[in-house]
Amino acid sequence: MDRRKEVIARLANMGDELLEEIKKNEVPKMKVPQRGLNNVVFNQKENILELGDKKSTRNFMNVAHTKKFMQSVLIAAKCKELVDRDKTASIRELYYQLKHTIADTKENTFEGQDESDPLIVDLETMLGVLREELHLKADDKGTIIGKITIEDSGDSIDCSKLGRSGLAIPSIVEHYKFKDVKADYVLVIETAAMFDRLVEEKYHVDNNCIMMATKGQAARGIRRLVHRINTELKLPVIVFTDGDPWGYYIYSVLKAGSMALAHESRRLGTPGVQFVGMTMTDIEEYGLDKVTEKLKDVDKKRISELQVYPWFQKKEWKEELQMMSDLGVRLEQQALASKSLEFVAEEYLPEKIKKKKMLP
């Protein structure tokens, strides 16, 4: 509860400072930590991304900043109200709560959610508070299944008794309590299709593991859940994605954190995760050369971007990206179905995990 008061105080303080500046005839401005490659530092020792201390000044008198400045204040005021009333809104709800036509104009305070979302992250970093502490959440994304019981707001949910669909992972998992965990490791899967395949094959039952699907880039909720399970339950985490730059980057975000949320890497990143596949060496190893896909221009561009990120400079990853670039192909998880539907569950994963043929 103290934390709640603290968050309200920080928000109100931001307002007071701006009012004070106006009163003193000074141009009101706010300092926002920069979020981007030029203000992200890779901490090699801990294998996580950290936010640098570069800041941008958002100045109300500068016409290029004026609207953003006003929008930031509207968001902060709305968050203060949410925390005050102990309500939690989705970031989409927040957008609709704040969107209205500015008096005497045809202009809206916000023209799209893409205008409000980045300003929310700015506010988090500016005040040093978490999104959930601002009582904001994103939509549910991702699924978990396996022998783990989660206590959520007084209910106990056994994730092994939810049929084939598993439990949807919300954007905030802070309040989860874990019970009755019977698993050797966690397998995080990129695509929903592969997750479904493995559920049908009862991979998690046969191999005594918890499975999660990210369904694309891993959202905050799943990243936080992976982090908590790994650190609190001491379970190893293994990641299984497509063999392309996008899949590799999903792995990298789970492991080291992301640039956009570099300030939260310590809560969201899980440096201990390992990568099982798909790898470029799988093509030869499993005779998949007939089922590769040609790289598109965007893929090639993305590869060259990854090749310069400091957190992709490990020998194994440099080789992997180079090989992909040389071969000019990508390898989907589903390509394993060319062997047989069961192949991934019965041979590919068990063999690679057992032999520890994994990338760091």
Place this chain on the structure above:
Amino acid sequence: MDVEVKERSADDLFKEFKEVSITEFFRKNKAHLGYSGKLRSLTTVIHELVTNSLDACEEAGILPEIEVEIRQIGEEHYRFFERDNGPGIPVGHISNVFAKMLAGTKFHRNVQLRGQQGIGVSGVTMFCQMTTGKPMRIKTSTGDGKVHNVKLMIDITKNNADVIEQSEYSEYWRGTEVEGEVKSVKFNLSDQGPFEYLRRTALANPHAKITFIDPEGRKTGFERSVDVIPKPPESQKPHPKGIEVDDLVNMSKATKASKISSFLVGEFSRMSSAKVKEIQEVIGKEKKEVKGLMVDVYKVDMNWNPRKLTWAQCEEIVKAIEKIKFLAPASEGLQPIDEEHIKKAVLNILDPEFQVVLTRPPKVYSGGIPFQVEVALAYGGHAGRPNETGIRAEVMRFANRSPLLFDTGGCALTEAVKEVDWKRYGVKDFENSPITVFINLISTHIPYTSAGKQTVAYEAEVVKEIKFALMDVGRKFQIFYSRQRREGEKEARRQMLLKYGTELAEGLSKLSNNSPDPKKIYKELIALVEEKIKLANELEMLEDGDEEGGEVPVEEAEAVGEEKEEA
């Protein structure tokens, strides 16, 4: 410029007539005289009449009031009226003015202002007669209580008036009214039509009041901007270096001298018998059969009768003159319009948001021919020329106040405008800006490229001088323009700050601890915004002060885009 000009009697003026037959010459050379093309022919008709009126008024010391009307009476068939309040024409001289080629007062004096084109109003009579077979009607009075009505044509073989009707009545009125019919011509409102001709004439003659009624019945009045009559140009014999072939033809037909040599010495300044000899030598001889023998004879013999000179022979003489050195002509004859007068005329006719006018001091080109340049730049208002895509820049060319409407390309005046880097003066897209550039080239001899007298030859000294003048007005324009643009940007900024200010005030009220009244926050915010803008203005004025006289750099738009970085 405020020179009192004594009114001279019309009889006095018309003593200077000379008579020669030339009608055949007109028929053969009408293209050289401005009667080529349907539009151009009509413009030339109006030009001749208006020029005649302006010159007559000026010489008589009268502030001109000119009215022109054009009515369409059939396919490519028009009737025109031209009236002035000039000195009128003594009855005995009416036929000389309107029905005798090369009989005008201009041909034996070097009156270079305006009337350089064509061969006067007799050419108009001639052209009407050729295209319609109808006479001209002239009504004129010198103000002596008798008004004369004359209908006349030209007797082509005798170069004499064929008076068809003549009458007289009593009325105290002074002026001249001309009415005639032309065919095979076309009226339109384009850059080269009579309307544009009159508009530009009004600009270059701010002392004249010109009214025009077009075939649609629309009446446009170009009001007088100044009440000062320009000093009539000094009567001066022409300088040989300034002579064009058609001038020489015209003058040779009108001379009474019996030999080419005495004609040249008598009609031109800086021409001596020694110079005539030089001309003779430069022209040189050719082999010719005389009485069965081949002998060397002069191609053009200076002892010949000047009235029998052909176009080709005149060309030989002009070519020879080009190769010979003459003493430079005197520069007193230059008559600029005057900066103040142009300013008033531009304001009157274009009503621009901004204008700047510049008259440069006299200079010489081609080793001694005096000339002077006047330029003006007008922006906004009625400046520029509208077309389908918007308003485009226009260049108004004048030679000795006379508008040059045709053959724009290749003209030194047009070239000079093109050679100016307008971007340096803040004009990003010159062609598509509401700008009128006015250039008046004044000279005892305008270096035309051809007898059409619509295109000024590329004389480096002239172009350089025009460019300097344009760059000068460009700099002045830039100061105005960048200030105007900055004002616009500042106002947009102010509006933006005020617009978001209300939202910000409400947001801040909710966000802060004590939630003060948003209206109060807004008030404080506005005070802050206004003060910061005021401060910025003051800074700017200080900077402007430093820029006086120097080259003003193109102002960069206020840095927008990325937020400022801080370590």
